[in-house]
Amino acid sequence: MVVDAATNYRPYSPISIDRNAKGFFELLVRKYPQGQFSSQLARMEPGDQATFFGPVASRFEYRRGATPQIGLVAAGTGITPMWQVIQAALADSTDTTRLSLVYASKSPSSILLKGELDRAAAEHPDRLRICFLVSQPDPAPSGGTRMVEWEALPAGVQLGRIDEHVLRAHLPAAPDSARTERLEDACHVLVCGPDSMIRDLCGPRARDGGVQPGPGGAMQARHPAIGGVLRNLGYRSSQVTWL
Structure with missing residues (x-):
């Protein structure tokens, strides 16, 4: 997490996974015009300092073989x-976990x-x-006309939004509860x-x-029962984690 002088904070996920790189990690931060932290980070120059603390426990920890x-x-x-997660899974040549990403x-x-x-994806097509x-x-370069012209979409990119049809086509299918003893082991x-x-x-x-x-009376984070589109697709609460 990044902390400012007023002790406000924002959580960020590092995009580097090398745990042996002592004192070093990478963040990917998108600057927003009204973003309190992203604007501050975007203005930083080499040698400037910021306060971080962590790591903060995640709701999901990737483990090889936990689910296929x-x-x-x-x-x-x-x-x-x-x-x-993708880097951790693909870095292990003995890992066989299959990954399907829908990214909007x-x-x-x-x-x-x-x-x-x-x-x-090119290096691990299977x-x-x-x-x-x-x-x-994306808009095409302006040609001096008032009409907006659009560039062709790059290969592998399509127009659309995340909906039930897209998820049904690209995510691993929710298992049949009548045939699978431990649903959470089938996919996540x-x-x-x-x-x-x-x-x-x-x-x-x-x-x-x-x-x-x-x-035992200890307090734990709530994880309400699954609903929405993923429930309609047949997934159970034990199979879904939101981050």
Whole structure:
């Protein structure tokens, strides 16, 4: 997390996974015009200092062999924790976990980590599949006319939004409860993006937050029952984690 002088903070997911790189990590931060932290970070020059603390426990920790298939659904900067998982899985030559990523952005030029993701998919075609979605193409260079002209979409990028049809086509299928003894072992789905997307895919209570009593009276983070589009597709609460 990044902390400012007023002790406000923002969580960020490092995009580097080398745990042996002592004193070094990489962040991917998109600058927003009114972004309190992103604007400060964007103004920093070599030699400037910022305060960080962590690591902060994640709701999901990747473990080789925990499940044969993982579906990843991301929008915007929600790609950063997904990129962590992808790197961790593909870095292990003995790992056989198959990954399916659905990643939505506003336009082709706003797709973060596009080059890295394309290279990973090209190097591991049997383990990583990617569906890039955009709301609109990039505008073509101005030709002096008032009409807006659009560039052709890059290969592998399509117009669309994250909906039930797209997820059914690209995510691992939810297992049949009548045939699978442990549903959570069959596949897992990770979701990260704007709150509106989280609620749409995982249910209206997916961002409730807070804590509740756990075993022995200890407090633990709440994880409300799955709802929304993913429930309609047949996934259970034990198979979905929103980040």
